[in-house]
Amino acid sequence: MPEPQSYTIEEIASLLKVSKLTVYDLVKKGKLPAFRVGRQMRITADDLKRYIAGQKGEASTVSPAVSRPTETAFRPIIISGQDMALDLLGVHLEKGGPYQSLRTYTSSLNGLIALYKGQCDIVSVHLFDGQTGEYNRPYVEKLLTGHAYIMVNLMRRPIGFYVQKGNPRGIQTWSDLGRSDVVIVNREKGAGVRVLLDEQLRLHGLSPSAIRGYEREETSHLSVASAVAAGLADVGIGTEKVARMAGVEFIPLMKEQYDVVMLRTRENEPLIAAVLNVLRSDSFRTELEALGGYDVSQTGQIIAERG
Structure with missing residues (x-):
């Protein structure tokens, strides 16, 4: 051959x-x-x-x-994260400059570590901090110690429970996950949803060891929703958009802030400017909103920066 x-x-x-x-x-x-x-x-x-x-x-x-x-003729840039909004960002960056986007579907925490090591150019984060009630900033400040950076909002999206049609277990709150008749399906360590779950369990005084199904891990919102749809678990956590795709019921809990982070270096200044131009453009916001399930009211807003 x-x-x-x-x-x-x-x-x-x-x-x-x-x-x-x-x-x-x-x-x-x-x-x-x-x-x-x-x-x-x-x-x-x-x-x-x-x-x-x-x-x-x-x-x-x-x-x-x-x-x-x-x-x-192009500068390869690595965009880390799973949401399809990042694919749209890559397409727009390729239209407007010398960039060609490479996609890696790394979790938020692992993406930030890769950014710290200089292995990624644009990293998406959606990490909830139970201590402050804030998304992303506490993690970025700690994990990017010693680096100048900029964090910009990509969008916001509803996050909630996936349950079977009719919600037979009557699951409504985080406390319901501790019931003996409820089995969950979890996300992998480092994923934004996994961090959210662990923070909420801590805030509600629930031990992970008391949560049935806590050890079962899936690597995407769709695989979590599919497990619930197949009756392999009673509940999982993810986005509303995927609930519609998988045919499960969605119980909204909160709005998740989804930001992108870039290191602020001399080499990256043109890329940062290009990303800001894309995120603040009417065409990008219109296309993103048309995908459904996204709040673009803060898209392009600088959330935090250092250096």
């Missing part, structure tokens, strides 16, 4: 046995030249061989890379 001439980001990650985020970081730093076919980033087999040879300290037997304008 002939060797492929190029690989996708996912294939490179599998071959090197690393995460997609690591491959994105190599692309961002220019260590793995990439080109785009439609919406897909690809890396040639020869460039992969050169990278591997370089890591081994060997001289590459592959011919020197030919200059490919499509590989150097």
Whole structure:
């Protein structure tokens, strides 16, 4: 079988046995030249061989890379988070400048850690702090210690319980999760919804060990809602939009603040300006609102900055 001439980001990650985020970081730093076919980033087999040879300290037997304008005409930027609003942000950034967006679907906490390490350019956060009742700022201030940054609102969205049609268990409040007849399905550690649940359990004096189903983890709102729809759990937590997609009932609890964070560096100033221009544009807000389930009244507002 002939060797492929190029690989996708996912294939490179599998071959090197690393995460997609690591491959994105190599692309961002220019260590793995990439080109785009439609919406897909690809890396040639020869460039992969050169990278591997370089890591081994060997001289590459592959011919020197030919200059490919499509590989150097853009700046790859890594956008971290799961909401489709981030895909829309990436599309608008690509229209208005020399950017090509790479998407990684990392949780809020892990995304902030990646930003701290310089592995991402734009990170989404929706982290509730029970001590202050505030979203995001307390976490960003602590995790980005020593870094200048800017945090801007992307949107707000309803967050609540997923329950089966008719809500047979009569679940309405956080305290109901502690009942012996209620089984939950949880999100993975580091996810914004997981942080929200843990903070609410603490505020309501509930121990995670007393919550049935607490140890069962899913990695997206849709998989949580699907587990509830299938009767594998009585309740999960997520967004209203996904409840409609999965065919479960939604019990609203609060409005979640969903922000994006960028490091404030000299190199990033044009990117920050581009992001602000997109978020404050009528076209972006109109398209985002049309997706349904988003409050754009604060979109583009600077929530916090340092440096």
